[in-house]
Amino acid sequence: MSTLDPIDVFRIEAGELLEQIEQGLLDLEQRLDDRDQIDSVFRGLHTLKGSGAMFGFDALAAFTHHCETAFDQVRKGLVPATLELVAAVLAARDHMRALVEDANGDYAKQEIALLAQLNAAIDIGARKASPPSQTETVAPPENAGAPPRRWRIRFTLPPNAMINGVNPLTFLDDLRELGPCEIVVDAGGVPPLDQLDPTALYLRWTVVLDADASRSEIEDVFLFVMDDMTLEIDDIRGLSEVAEPPPAPPPAPEAPATPAAQTQAATPEANAATEAKTSTEAKTAAEANGARARRAVESVRVPADRLDELMDRVGELVIAQSRLSQIAAAVANEELRAVSEEIENLSSELRATMMVLRMVPVGTLFERFRRLARDLQHETGKQIELVTEGESTEMDKTVIERLADPLVHIVRNAADHGLEPPEERVAAGKPEVGRITLAARQSGGEVIISVSDDGRGINCERVRAKAEANGLLAPGQTLSEQEALQLIFAPGFSTAAQVTSLSGRGVGMDVVKKTIESLRGAIDVSNRPGKGAEIALRIPLTLAIIDGLLVRVGAGRYVIPLSAVEECLELSPDEDLRSRGRSLLSLRGALVPFLRLREMFQTGAPPASHQKVVVVATGADRIGLVVDQIIGDHQTVIKSMSKLHEDVATFSGATILGDGGVALILDIASLVAAGQDQEARLRAIA
Structure with missing residues (x-):
């Protein structure tokens, strides 16, 4: 089975991110002080920039960085969100989509104009947020002169991170941009050379960061890999704690220690503390793994063409099942009939499930x-x-x-x-x-x-x-x-x-x-x-498979979409004669026009002794269709009409029956319109 091209996967995810950014900008335009929308747009831009760089879309990452920087200033309160800024980033968003679809295009002039518009919007915001006049007294911030906050950050990336294009050094560079930091790498997880996988990542990092940054700003550095990594962020302000050195490799196995030596090496209090810490870490890791597992099974991305192919297979299965049902009905074999009914139920459930998979709001x-x-x-x-x-x-x-x-x-x-x-x-x-x-x-x-x-x-x-x-x-x-x-x-x-x-x-x-x-x-x-x-x-509702009512008109068989059928009546010979010239049926006090399909299709066959009227509706309009026989319900796999017949408004398609014959599917909308025209002509004559 062929696998998806990672570039195609990125384009799909980038399209979703761009939609998210656009909706966030449109919401922000209505409420410029909405902090949640500001954060949402920033996170979308940040993720798009990081993902673009990871998959080699360097032009996209470089251009998106400018918009991300602009919204970062808004997040930090340096400039306000303005209508001009929203308009500039919306225009930039359209350019980002072009960069996603064609990364090698020549967009130099366009980018210059867009960046000029973005810078002008930032300048307008900066003027609106200009500092107070010199005559005003500005109170110093409460933490003026206080040392910056100190954060300890421990993170471990998944072993396949580098295969997926993740460069750990970019995270360290982003942390350095927040403030001075001390970085220690833990290489204790690297296996012996004969067991080492050169594509795997075995390292772990501990960073002590001195910066007036919030926890969310640090999390944003790892935003687009957050679900697949382990990350610990601790505020250690006021503590004289530095980055912990990597643990020493475990010593070689020695002879078992004596009980006295064991007692000296580990007190009960130390053992209890170690066990509690180990238990807490195991519980936290289990919860994190469970959360990631739940997120993983929430949804699965499937290409649309595979769903289309599956729908075609389900359609063929429905046709084969119809053939089996017809054979089982003609053969006096109870076991065959039981199997036929079971397969019919399974194919019906499979069809319903398939339809749900293809439905979107x-x-x-x-x-x-x-x-x-x-x-x-x-x-x-x-x-x-x-x-x-x-x-x-x-x-x-x-x-x-x-x-x-x-x-x-x-x-x-x-x-x-x-x-x-x-x-x-x-x-x-x-x-x-x-x-x-x-x-x-x-x-x-x-x-x-x-x-x-x-x-x-x-x-x-x-x-x-x-x-x-x-x-x-x-x-x-x-x-x-x-x-x-x-x-x-x-x-x-x-x-x-x-x-x-x-x-x-x-x-x-x-x-x-x-x-x-x-x-x-x-x-x-x-x-x-x-x-x-x-x-x-x-x-x-769908273009693939429908439930239909199979009827006979003359020697031909036709399918009426079951969703349009309201009821079925019998048209006696006396009523047939009385309605000649009028073609109106009295149904619970209301006059309903009806069409004689035998005459409409010019079958040339005499009418059946007991004709049936199938009352169908579309919206508030309804008519009756006079047929010779109602055969029964039929799971209908819709096939397109040929080029010669695609302009025939009476039929919307065709289907293959269980005996290999073809039945045309009636277009209810055009038949209702024909019935209304007939009623209008009759009323004009009257």
Whole structure:
């Protein structure tokens, strides 16, 4: 089995650190005096610098050092945190990401500009923290003239530290920067030459440091290896203690001492003290090892492509299990049926476990838009508040990654076209700050992600005029409001008066539509003129395996996603005749339109004597689907349609049945839309 490239592992961890730094900076921008966020950003920068140096990203380590130094001054109270400093480090963070992705790029001019911006921000902070005027009396600090604190630091790195790129000398250099120190190395753990592993680390260090540094500042030196090492930090101020010399090697074995000699060598009090110390050290070491072991099993990093490969294997297993179930049903063998049922249960549990492994909360996606909203606020000159809801809603990781770009286009569109400038909002009786809301919720087998704003809404007349001007719509052609709103997703369509860095080229919303359709999703647009608009993306919960209801229409078999099924009814021949020309079903006092799939698919076969109606829903809309037979539930492994059929809106994919046949998977969203159109036509005729 191939192992991960350490450089790839570093890039993954660096990406997580950069996300942490960005979120910390955005939080700090709202509360500049938040000490926890200041420490969080500093620790992230410190870890990134150390890890970069360890893996050979020297340019990244050198550049990050400047930002770390700036935040170190903030931590020590030398300069305050300012909006200018946050903006400078955010810009520097983007450059750090470029250095992670391409360490060999030519970024000299860019770095000069970024460092100039960073130094200017520090100067602004320094002026804000300027000392009081000479006429004021400043009380001397309480510890003025007092000697510095004295710390004793003992640390041992893991044996494989140097293999992983850790250089112990860097820690000693960082300690020297805090103040004068005395260093003693303990080489007692080095084995004989014939037993020595040249790649292993056997040394242990004791450092006595004289510096007005806090315990946390000393811990920060070892921050990115803290979990894998042993570290003892003791405050020995006031004690005349120096670094302990390394213990002498154990003497050669001698003849056993007499009882009298043993009594003289060790008193009971000394033995008790030694035993207590040994017990305490063993307990502390055991607790530390236990804590590290617990941390190690909390999570395991697995490449996404391995999860995809595993999902493919589970899909093939489901198909094989379906074949086995079909054979077991046809053979009168109780043992075979028992084995088939057991394998069916196991494959179902394995599928459920696999689905959970691939699910991640959409909050990981929503966090990225805090930075986007901040940048849009500066670009547009508008005041924007981003609100997120339903962050705990989970989706397939693959789906979330593909939703990032469409949501960026929608949010940018809402900021540029939807929200009004502050003065226009005030004139309309609205608050100056415009609100963009990112929300997610689960509805059956779909996740609905919506982007709404409280702006001016969509001007349908302007959309129509622009569509006619671009030749997308014939003059005078009749359109419903929803059809007019869907025009904003047409290729090349834009209502912007001029091209800007945000919009005007007519490509953004077209990208949204293509991406959502490739995910077998749908887009709903709702509009409230003068109050705002909402774009909702309805996305399948997963793209791999679903529970389905297998039905027969004519000679063909089809799969209806079980999550969309509400109930199944029988359509008698009398009801079938009465509903001709209307296709409406009375269901508990409500009229539900239904589609005869036999006619829709033009099977050419006569209807079954006892037709069934499967009532399906998406969101608040529902229709009935008339089928000839309901075969039963079916674990459906979704296969993509061929190039020739990918534009057929009625089907979202296909699956392989247990007998080797192929069944098409019905696209419920498009069928519901077809049912609504049919109902609208019937109501117009009536």
